[in-house]
Amino acid sequence: MVTMKEIAKRAGVSVSTVSLVLNNRDEGRVRGNVANQVRTIASQLGYQSNPLASSLRTGRTHMLGFISEDVATTPYAGGIILGAQTAARELGYMMIVVSTDGAQNEAEEIAALKRYGTDGFLYAKMSNRITDVPKALKDMPLVLVDATDEAGVVPSVEPDEFHIGYDATTRLIASGCERIAYVGAEDPIIAEQGRLDGYRAALAEAGRDFDEHLIVHVGNNEPALEAVNALFDSAQPDGFFCFNDARAWYVYECAARHGLKIGHDISVVGVDNHRVFADTLVPQLTTVELPHFEMGYWAASKLVSLIEESPLADMEWPSTTAPLPPLNAPVPAKIHCALIEKESVRS
Amino acid sequence: MVTMKEIAKRAGVSVSTVSLVLNNRDEGRVRGNVANQVRTIASQLGYQSNPLASSLRTGRTHMLGFISEDVATTPYAGGIILGAQTAARELGYMMIVVSTDGAQNEAEEIAALKRYGTDGFLYAKMSNRITDVPKALKDMPLVLVDATDEAGVVPSVEPDEFHIGYDATTRLIASGCERIAYVGAEDPIIAEQGRLDGYRAALAEAGRDFDEHLIVHVGNNEPALEAVNALFDSAQPDGFFCFNDARAWYVYECAARHGLKIGHDISVVGVDNHRVFADTLVPQLTTVELPHFEMGYWAASKLVSLIEESPLADMEWPSTTAPLPPLNAPVPAKIHCALIEKESVRS
DNA sequence: ATGAAAGCGCTAACAA
DNA sequence: TTGTTAGCGCTTTCAT
Numbered sequence: 115m116v117t118m119k120e121i122a123k124r125a126g127v128s129v130s131t132v133s134l135v136l137n138n139r140d141e142g143r144v145r146g147n148v149a150n151q152v153r154t155i156a157s158q159l160g161y162q163s164n165p166l167a168s169s170l171r172t173g174r175t176h177m178l179g180f181i182s183e184d185v186a187t188t189p190y191a192g193g194i195i196l197g198a199q200t201a202a203r204e205l206g207y208m209m210i211v212v213s214t215d216g217a218q219n220e221a222e223e224i225a226a227l228k229r230y231g232t233d234g235f236l237y238a239k240m241s242n243r244i245t246d247v248p249k250a251l252k253d254m255p256l257v258l259v260d261a262t263d264e265a266g267v268v269p270s271v272e273p274d275e276f277h278i279g280y281d282a283t284t285r286l287i288a289s290g291c292e293r294i295a296y297v298g299a300e301d302p303i304i305a306e307q308g309r310l311d312g313y314r315a316a317l318a319e320a321g322r323d324f325d326e327h328l329i330v331h332v333g334n335n336e337p338a339l340e341a342v343n344a345l346f347d348s349a350q351p352d353g354f355f356c357f358n359d360a361r362a363w364y365v366y367e368c369a370a371r372h373g374l375k376i377g378h379d380i381s382v383v384g385v386d387n388h389r390v391f392a393d394t395l396v397p398q399l400t401t402v403e404l405p406h407f408e409m410g411y412w413a414a415s416k417l418v419s420l421i422e423e424s425p426l427a428d429m430e431w432p433s434t435t436a437p438l439p440p441l442n443a444p445v446p447a448k449i450h451c452a453l454i455e456k457e458s459v460r461s
Numbered sequence: 462m463v464t465m466k467e468i469a470k471r472a473g474v475s476v477s478t479v480s481l482v483l484n485n486r487d488e489g490r491v492r493g494n495v496a497n498q499v500r501t502i503a504s505q506l507g508y509q510s511n512p513l514a515s516s517l518r519t520g521r522t523h524m525l526g527f528i529s530e531d532v533a534t535t536p537y538a539g540g541i542i543l544g545a546q547t548a549a550r551e552l553g554y555m556m557i558v559v560s561t562d563g564a565q566n567e568a569e570e571i572a573a574l575k576r577y578g579t580d581g582f583l584y585a586k587m588s589n590r591i592t593d594v595p596k597a598l599k600d601m602p603l604v605l606v607d608a609t610d611e612a613g614v615v616p617s618v619e620p621d622e623f624h625i626g627y628d629a630t631t632r633l634i635a636s637g638c639e640r641i642a643y644v645g646a647e648d649p650i651i652a653e654q655g656r657l658d659g660y661r662a663a664l665a666e667a668g669r670d671f672d673e674h675l676i677v678h679v680g681n682n683e684p685a686l687e688a689v690n691a692l693f694d695s696a697q698p699d700g701f702f703c704f705n706d707a708r709a710w711y712v713y714e715c716a717a718r719h720g721l722k723i724g725h726d727i728s729v730v731g732v733d734n735h736r737v738f739a740d741t742l743v744p745q746l747t748t749v750e751l752p753h754f755e756m757g758y759w760a761a762s763k764l765v766s767l768i769e770e771s772p773l774a775d776m777e778w779p780s781t782t783a784p785l786p787p788l789n790a791p792v793p794a795k796i797h798c799a800l801i802e803k804e805s806v807r808s
Numbered sequence: 809a810t811g812a813a814a815g816c817g818c819t820a821a822c823a824a
Numbered sequence: 825t826t827g828t829t830a831g832c833g834c835t836t837t838c839a840t
Contacts, residue, residue, distance in 0.1 A: 480819060
């Protein structure tokens with residue numbers, strides 16, 4: 115481990131000078147050739163700063179905490195984590211991910227992270243839920259990912275649920291579907307409402323009436339399958355917009371029971387939350403993949419800007435302008451969604 | 462943030478005494494009542510040690526690195542991470558998980574972790590693969606999870622693949638299956654060979670001949686489905702042991718094509734690697750779940766013992782003695798597998 | 809423009 | 825049995 119002391123010795127200067135130079139605070143404080151000298155030696159020796167040592171002085175560890183309980187059970191969070199980690203590293207931060215079981219160990223994990231001096235937190239939920247922010251996080255730089263806090267005051271990054279519903283439905287309309295069903299979730303998640311709104315808006319724009327009989331809200335259980343089956347019988351839809359791929363699965367199963375071929379007799383668009391289907395399974399389903407990576411990337415960037423009290427750097431954000439995949443595409447395709455960032459006040 | 466200094470002041474002793482007491486090094490070095498006094502004040506004030514500060518002196522950060530590339534794409538690693546994290550926290554360590562894309566950023570991530578002074582590493586692969594250990598890890602305390610290194614010298618924790626195959630096949634035999642097929646993977650993974658061996662051993666023990674025509678090795682692709690379909694036609698198996706749940710899916714699909722009902726006409730046991738199937742989907746499949754949590758837990762425990770050069774504490778390890786789930790159980794059930802730990806020399 | 813020195817919180821020799 | 829002191833690697837006044 116090469117230290118500043120070492121560099122100082124070789125360069126014949128003091129440690130403080132080295133510190134100044136290596137932190138780029140040498141503007142008009144250190145002579146140019148001295149600075150260069152120091153930099154040269156530093157890179158020759160392969161100097162790596164010791165973030166822990168500097169944290170002692172500065173109070174900044176350059177560590178970020180990422181809290182989520184979904185990491186353990188779904189690959190959902192994977193993309194988010196990867197995105198967040200990528201941004202973190204680019205900005206010179208290390209991200210510590212902790213998976214939690216329930217509220218109990220969540221508090222413990224947060225406490226542990228705080229002991230290690232994390233500079234801020236990312237807090238992720240699944241499917242844009244309304245969340246109680248743990249009290250331990252309230253006094254820290256914090257960004258929510260795919261979640262909304264009760265009070266609506268915490269910055270968060272969420273998919274544009276409305277556009278997801280709108281785009282999916284529009285695509286089904288464009289492909290010639292006449293009776294488009296919505297297979298939604300039971301829980302009062304924000305995503306549910308937003309997507310349904312998008313569905314309605316797309317229908318309205320196409321001059322179609324909203325038909326309640328084409329809507330079902332189902333859970334993750336046995337009755338769900340029967341409810342979807344009943345929908346096939348009662349409303350005979352020829353297009354399906356499914357809240358997630360678990361719901362799409364019900365449609366797949368029921369279509370098989372009715373002898374209907376997806377991509378031929380009926381069209382289906384599902385939103386991929388859980389990655390239920392492995393790469394090549396059920397290729398007939400068109401799956402809209404949420405912009406997980408982008409959400410994570412943006413969230414981490416925002417968090418760092420909060421910590422450093424610097425403005426967010428300009429970035430090219432994903433938007434809904436990206437083309438939708440063709441219906442019944444052979445492989446799940448990914449569309450981008452606009453991300454919504456809230457600051458202090460709910461919009 | 463309450464510091465030792467603070468405690469020392471209140472207790473009217475020196476910081477070193479506080480340090481001694483709080484690190485339980487006060488055996489015969491500090492008077493009992495003084496020690497108690499210090500402890501009382503510490504807990505009153507809610508003292509939390511600052512691990513970063515002590516690391517500066519001791520060279521130990523009490524941070525563990527967990528490297529895996531599968532975190533992002535499958536929930537597979539989730540249980541392992543949770544187990545490892547649990548053990549780590551119990552032992553007073555913080556675990557930093559990094560997901561990597563490929564070898565490129567793997568090296569970067571490892572370098573970053575080292576800069577932060579992690580005391581050791583967990584390196585996880587999927588499905589017990591033979592792995593090149595990154596050079597950067599070679600000089601560090603290291604434990605592999607569900608992987609084996611080429612040279613066979615790195616301690617690792619792996620499922621007992623043989624028993625998985627043996628148990629699954631035995632169960633199919635017990636349920637009355639006459640022609641038991643094995644649907645395996647293509648890749649030369651250790652898990653593949655071990656499970657196949659277990660399958661053969663179970664057959665032999667039951668006095669049955671091994672029939673090559675009941676074996677297929679398939680990938681994750683279109684031809685795979687056709688290969689399994691051909692197996693149905695050519696060998697007409699009435700029981701299936703599937704390498705993982707992706708393979709089980711093929712069986713499910715082909716059974717449907719042949720009008721065969723799982724749990725009635727044929728029996729299927731799959732090993733759950735990827736959690737392709739959500740909770741209530743395809744409930745007819747009996748899924749053997751790998752002991753992910755336990756592997757992670759054990760691996761982290763082992764790693765800490767390596768770091769601290771202390772013997773592994775006695776623990777109750779999961780074993781194959783746990784009862785297998787009933788065939789065609791309504792929900793995927795979890796069986797335990799014996800874990801194998803190697804030390805210095807391959808057994 | 810540069811360096812000396814103090815100090816972040818903690819541990820560990822060494823003194824007392 | 826306890827306290828003093830030095831120092832881990834770095835940042836930051838404050839002198840020079």
